[in-house]
Amino acid sequence: MNDERRDDEILGRALGRAIEAIDLNETPYEKSRMAAAPRRSPFGIWPIAGAVVAIALAVAIGSWLNAAREGVEPGPVAASPTPVSSPQVSTPLSYPPVASPSATPSAAPTAVRRDVIYLGRAGLPPVAVPGPKFADADMTPERRIASRVTALRAYRQTAAPAGLTNYLWNNSFQGGVAVTIAADLASVDLLLPSPFTAGDRFEAVAILQQLVYTATEEPGIRRVLLTENGGQVLTVGGIRADKPLARDDVLGYSGRGPVGTDKGITWAGNDAIPHVVAQLASVMVDGTTVRLTFRGSSGGSVVDLPSFSVSLEENDDTKPVGGKTAAALNGGKYALQVAFQWNGGGSSGGVAGTTIYDQTPLRAIIGANPYSFIELDDARPWRAYMPDKTQLVVEIGGDPQATSDRIAVSAPKPGDRVAGQPQVAYDVRLAGSARVFEANVSWRVRDASGKVVATSHFLATLGSSALWGTFDKGFSIPASVHGGVTLEVYEVSPKDGSDQGLVAIPLTVP
Numbered sequence: 027m028n029d030e031r032r033d034d035e036i037l038g039r040a041l042g043r044a045i046e047a048i049d050l051n052e053t054p055y056e057k058s059r060m061a062a063a064p065r066r067s068p069f070g071i072w073p074i075a076g077a078v079v080a081i082a083l084a085v086a087i088g089s090w091l092n093a094a095r096e097g098v099e100p101g102p103v104a105a106s107p108t109p110v111s112s113p114q115v116s117t118p119l120s121y122p123p124v125a126s127p128s129a130t131p132s133a134a135p136t137a138v139r140r141d142v143i144y145l146g147r148a149g150l151p152p153v154a155v156p157g158p159k160f161a162d163a164d165m166t167p168e169r170r171i172a173s174r175v176t177a178l179r180a181y182r183q184t185a186a187p188a189g190l191t192n193y194l195w196n197n198s199f200q201g202g203v204a205v206t207i208a209a210d211l212a213s214v215d216l217l218l219p220s221p222f223t224a225g226d227r228f229e230a231v232a233i234l235q236q237l238v239y240t241a242t243e244e245p246g247i248r249r250v251l252l253t254e255n256g257g258q259v260l261t262v263g264g265i266r267a268d269k270p271l272a273r274d275d276v277l278g279y280s281g282r283g284p285v286g287t288d289k290g291i292t293w294a295g296n297d298a299i300p301h302v303v304a305q306l307a308s309v310m311v312d313g314t315t316v317r318l319t320f321r322g323s324s325g326g327s328v329v330d331l332p333s334f335s336v337s338l339e340e341n342d343d344t345k346p347v348g349g350k351t352a353a354a355l356n357g358g359k360y361a362l363q364v365a366f367q368w369n370g371g372g373s374s375g376g377v378a379g380t381t382i383y384d385q386t387p388l389r390a391i392i393g394a395n396p397y398s399f400i401e402l403d404d405a406r407p408w409r410a411y412m413p414d415k416t417q418l419v420v421e422i423g424g425d426p427q428a429t430s431d432r433i434a435v436s437a438p439k440p441g442d443r444v445a446g447q448p449q450v451a452y453d454v455r456l457a458g459s460a461r462v463f464e465a466n467v468s469w470r471v472r473d474a475s476g477k478v479v480a481t482s483h484f485l486a487t488l489g490s491s492a493l494w495g496t497f498d499k500g501f502s503i504p505a506s507v508h509g510g511v512t513l514e515v516y517e518v519s520p521k522d523g524s525d526q527g528l529v530a531i532p533l534t535v536p
Contacts, residue, residue: 135384138347138357140170143177144239144386145190146232149427149440151278151406152239153190153313153386157181167244168205171212174240175203193233197222210248211270214241218254224263233262235276239403245344245356248272273359273404278426282405283338285360290337291410291492296330297367304331304366304396304418311385316422318400320364322415330415332367332396338408339363341401347380347390358389358401362408364420366396387423409434411459411487411494421459432527433467433515434459434494443534444503451502452535454513459496462517462527465489471503472512479507483518508535 143157158177160170183195202217214237224230234252241250249270252260260267274282284290301324308319322331341361381391387403400422407429408422421434428435435458438444444452460467465488470481480503488495503511516528 135382138382138384138389140243140245140356141174142240142243143174143181144236144243145181145186146193146229146236147190147313148226148228148232149278150314150425151387151404151423152232152235154239154243154403155181155187155190157240167207167247168212171205171207171214171241171244171247172203174243175205175214175216175237178236178240191232192236193224193229194222194236197233207247210246211251212241212244212247212249213251213253215253215255215257216260221254222260222262227263227265230263230265231276231278234265234267234271235278238271238276239273242273242359248359277404277406279407280426280430281407283408283422285338285340285405287337287339290335292335293333293410293412293493295332295334295367296415297332297369299324299329299332300369301325302329302332302366302369304334304364304398306391306393306398307417309383309388309391311383311388313386315424316388316400316402318364318398318420318422320366320398320418320420322417328416331412331418332369334364334366334418336362336364336408336410336420338402338405347382347392347401358387358403360402360405362400362402362420362422364398364400364418368396407431407434409459409461409494411496413496428458428529428531430527430529432461432517433529435513435515435529435531438513438531438533440531441533444536447536448505451505452507453500453502454533455498456501456513456515457496457498458515459494460486460517461488461490461494462486463490463520465495466518467497467515468518469501469513469515471501471507472514473507474510479504479511503535511535 139154139156141157141160142154144152144154146152158173160173165173178192178194179199181192181195183192186192199216199218199222204215206213222230222233224233237252238250241252242248249272251270252267254260299322303323304320305323306318307321308317310317320331322329339361341358343356343359345356347357379393381393383390387406389401389403392399392401400420402422406423408420410418410420412418423429424434424436425440427440435456437455437457444454446452456469465486466483467486468481468483470478473479480501482501484497484499486495486497501513511533513531513533514525514528515531517526518524519526
């Protein structure tokens, strides 16, 4: 394998399809969606959403609420790209790794902010930070979009939080933003004395991510047509943005998550236990991944979860979060619904209310047990698995280099340096989740020249099912191998033996 091909695989695999979609004026959604067998949820989604507020009003807040919330509740989430809010839940599996609670948690936000702009992270989705203040209540959507985009130029890199970059700061963008709106499309023309520059493909996509996410932050706007100097096609580092772009087009993943009730997950649980509360026991957000853990509880005891469905739908972000009219303002452009079967007479008596997180990509969670609506910024890939019968874990996102439609690796992370000074081999932990044929996960390690120096396979906890299986294994790299290596994790096609859902994770060996 030559160096050029290796660079494409390591640096361009996760972003290549998004870039090609822009160049070719195509959107490869259908090809890249998860291969879940279409099954319609027995619960329904948005018909139920209309009843959430009514359910909330019917909930008994008093002594039952205190009992239902015994244990762990989601804590406050700080507006930073670092992991926060991670109450721990006992689980017999070591995957997923449990994040440490924030040492100094910030006060929980009380409203979803719209005066934000997005900063970039090469190879990762962008993250929102505070932007321009909209003091004029009569500002038009066009003026607000122009104000946000102009604020990108003015945002000094020295003010960026650790790990975030304003890739427009070193470019020639000097303002002069003209905006027009038609339905859900904003046309944004930039005055550019000279073209945008980018050091590599990652930076080029990061610039597009910043512009697209910032412009589409306006409620009701899902797509943006970016032009320059009076309507000319905008070019960023060789990428022609010659069509309207949605956030899903520039996510950086090989494909977005499955959208629609018929693309969701349904799963049979233990429906014989009455009055089970599916308690949201843990929420973790780190700017790239959201991890939610639901736990079955009845009468103060941990019990099996009942049947459930999980599906992602487009959300009307012009409406207030949770149907409220107060300061909660508007939520995410997508909503992931988790609906549990209720076995009991009358109201479920579940926990109801809205919790504002407002941390990329999680805006808010609206709960009216047995339903939870998770409002999100975009349709990044998502998956669900059960560590045991009492817990459901829903993961949204992941590192694009380590995430495909059937493989999601949480350890090692791209760029990790393998530790230790072995005599025979380097032992490395390999953890994550998969939905592959007969649960068979394959892996191999290539050295800097592309030569395969180690390869094998193992079984995940589940195979080709609606739910994903998990794995937490070890693999070895020969002690003779040093420098840059690539860990490839994939499924072997049962049809022709080809690699399916391959993720390529760059690592360094001492």
